[in-house]
Amino acid sequence: MAKNIEPTPSVKHITDGIGKHAIVVNDLRVMLLKDGDNWFAQGLDIDYASAGATVDEAKKNFETGFAKTIKEYLVMYGNLSKFMQSAPEEVWQEFLNPPPETQYLAVSSVQLHNLVKDDDLDIKLPFGNIAFLKQTELSEITG
Amino acid sequence: MPDQSAESGSVSVASVIKVLLSVLPGLNVSVKNSGNRVTFVKDGKPEVIDLPDSVPRRMLHRFSGKYGVKMEYFYHPEMCCRGTTTKQ
Numbered sequence: 254m255a256k257n258i259e260p261t262p263s264v265k266h267i268t269d270g271i272g273k274h275a276i277v278v279n280d281l282r283v284m285l286l287k288d289g290d291n292w293f294a295q296g297l298d299i300d301y302a303s304a305g306a307t308v309d310e311a312k313k314n315f316e317t318g319f320a321k322t323i324k325e326y327l328v329m330y331g332n333l334s335k336f337m338q339s340a341p342e343e344v345w346q347e348f349l350n351p352p353p354e355t356q357y358l359a360v361s362s363v364q365l366h367n368l369v370k371d372d373d374l375d376i377k378l379p380f381g382n383i384a385f386l387k388q389t390e391l392s393e394i395t396g
Numbered sequence: 397m398p399d400q401s402a403e404s405g406s407v408s409v410a411s412v413i414k415v416l417l418s419v420l421p422g423l424n425v426s427v428k429n430s431g432n433r434v435t436f437v438k439d440g441k442p443e444v445i446d447l448p449d450s451v452p453r454r455m456l457h458r459f460s461g462k463y464g465v466k467m468e469y470f471y472h473p474e475m476c477c478r479g480t481t482t483k484q
Contacts, residue, residue, distance in 0.1 A: 289405050291452035304455045305448045314446040318433075325435065325442035335441055341461075 262298040272369035285356040405453040418477040
């Protein structure tokens with residue numbers, strides 16, 4: 254179901270300073286591109302990508318891989334400052350001139366990482382606010 | 397013989413992982429895998445990707461642009477990976 258409000262992409266990080274981290278991902282834009290028999294999911298606000306044989310598999314791989322990548326950053330640095338990098342120019346060029354069958358997502362989630370116990374509670378929480386945006390809506394958003 | 401799909405241009409995940417494990421260490425990229433999950437670290441930046449059984453061209457193109465792996469290696473892994481095995 255398409256949203257009628259403009260997404261405001263953001264990633265918020267809260268930590269207790271001793272190993273517990275909460276990550277709130279809000280409305281990150283993802284472009285889903287048909288690629289032969291497969292689908293390719295490319296993040297726009299953050300340069301992360303995944304693929305799958307179906308749209309659902311590409312989305313699932315995006316969710317799990319994205320969460321695992323965040324966790325790797327937390328393990329290495331304790332924060333996400335180096336992760337917050339937008340997609341390269343060629344991706345944005347394709348966003349402005351998308352091939353046929355391109356779909357769009359706005360991805361939101363809450364992830365809880367306990368690095369002390371190294372549990373995977375975060376992975377079990379679904380991306381609960383995935384919404385398909387019409388291309389025209391995204392065009393309005395991006396100007 | 398390359399195992400690419402002529403129709404889709406995709407390559408089997410086994411071939412892709414074989415190439416990545418063989419080539420990336422020489423390009424100063426740390427790489428490890430567990431099943432279809434591949435973890436990269438380049439310039440201190442990690443990336444975890446769950447690959448599908450058939451890896452599409454766009455993902456190969458991303459690996460090429462981001463990590464410097466020659467595209468043709470994915471389609472002809474014998475060019476770079478003779479005698480190597482895929483770690484599981």
